[in-house]
Amino acid sequence: MSERGTVLIGRSDRAALALAAATAFAPPQALGHAALIEAEATTAISLRAHYDTGEPMAEAQVVVYAPDDPARAWARGVTDGDGRFVFAPDLGAPGRWTVQVRQAGHGAVAHVDIGEAEAATGREPLAVASVGAGGAPGILTQAVMVALVAWGALGTALYFRRGRRDDASA
Amino acid sequence: MIRPPAIAALLALGPMAGHADTLTLFATGEDLATEGFSAPRLTRDGWALAFTRVIATFDDVTAWRADPPFAGDGPDIAGRPLEIGGPFIVNLVDADEDDRVALATTPAEAGFYNALSWSLAPAPDGDFAGYSLVFEGVATRDGVEVPFTLATRDAVAHACGEYVGDERKGFVTADAGGELEITLHLDHLFGRADRPADGAMNREALGFDAFAEGGLQEFSLSGLHVGHVGEGHCFDRAL
Incomplete structure (x- = not known):
């Protein structure tokens, strides 16, 4: 796997x-x-983490935080060889989703705001895309x-x- | 006006650490301060360093609740400030089991403190008055031991975004206090032999060869970007 x-x-x-x-x-x-x-198709968030030199943060640790429980990790994963990571947020939890990426003493943070419009469908993701698949x-x-x-x-x-x-x- | 160090205030507030509606600020040089540089984590030029003291002075500390979040990409943070103050003069070798030294516990409104501004500043008094960061210890390479004291007078302001680490920090609630941390990445200063020699960190790092004569020598923090919040980024500028 x-x-x-x-x-x-x-x-x-x-x-x-x-x-x-x-x-x-x-x-x-x-x-x-x-x-x-x-x-069914659902909304996914795709990100790419890289250093300021342009070099990708490959195989870096990823932690996703959801807006309804921002102090607790919602999901964890690893970026791929190109520093990419994809996840499908729970559309029933509108607000600011936060992703932290860490590697070898370097870290970065990204925020994605899921509005009420996206959350209105109330659909939970049934499938999650893996980068490359x-x-x-x-x-x-x-x-x-x-x-x-x-x-x-x-x-x-x-x-x-x-x-x-x-x-x-x- | 020189403000007296806040060590006495820290002791008085000690029992409040971790209580609800408080924010506790820590500083750390991580295990590179408490355990030093030892194989395979030697300096970029192959020295082992054992520190007896790492004296840092932090001042003008403010925690922020920033919305939108601050990205650590400029000198100014917009948000609701919580003044923590300073100066705090600490020895980063004399740390707890997590390699941290508590600087202050401050009453704080509930919320997410997701940004931190602070300065490395010259100590107003003490053994190393006038210096903002001092390393005292012994360097060893190829059986040769070199006692050293390395010191800088540089004052550097930092504007940092969210703490990045094993856990998310900065949450103050009615049930529990929050924590924030100033993290000094000492490998940015001395480099590391177990990291790529041509990597950005090692290219910029001073190493120890330049100080191999031993004794008291001064150095500059310019361009080293030692200050972080965990692994989170800070914008730094000389004062």
Whole structure:
């Protein structure tokens, strides 16, 4: 797993794996429903950290603070080789979002104000883009998604097949 | 008019440190002051430095609640000021377990103190009256030991943005006091052998070779940008 977007992409992969494991060991006749995934585009904040020489702050520590709890870290991560970092703020928390980037005794701070207009949708981000992946889910996540849909379809088919056999024996 | 050092006031206010509706100011030279420069963190020119004292004098300290936030990109901070004062004469070697020395605890309104202005200023009195920053210790390289006292009379004003570090600092609430920190990056002065030799810090740093004769020698802080707030940036200018 890449260090880029470690916090956020790691969360979506682990959740998918946990769900796959749960369904893989469940008896087929217990699965009566297809697996569905809903995704939507959301607002993301992209930043690039660099020194005043222009050199990127590559692999630098990132801490994000949300306006509704500014003293506590909302998310942590690492910039990529170009000093870039992307995160999707909670649009239900309008106000000043702050990002601190630190490396080898040097630090920088950036602020992004999320207004009431952006927050009015009330949508929470379901997916977070990793720099370089362009917002698409990683290969592992895609594979798990396909497997979940296939397993759900198989379970549904087995359920209805069992139902016809019971009718025939009656 | 020379104001008396605020050490006595600090002692009187000591029990208030950390209480609600207060702001406590710390200063640190980090572990480079308390532990010195030792391998692999030698000076850029290969000296180990063990400090007996690092005497710094801070003055005209003001904490600010700035909105919009101050970026540390100019000499003037706009916002609501909280005067902390000075002068404070401290030994950065004689620090707590976090390598910090408490300068003052001041009653403060609740809020986020996200900017700090302060000066390194010549001490009004004491062992090193007239000097703003003094290093006393022993340098060692290739088995040769050099006792030294390095001192500067430079007065430097700093306008700093938000503290940057492991935790976000400067929050004063009804339940808890806040903290701010002046951080002196001593590697900007002496450089570091474990950092790229052609990096900006090492190119600008003085190192120790220039002082290898030992004894009392003066130096200049010009262009070294020693003052920070954690890893946060300060705009500095000579006074």
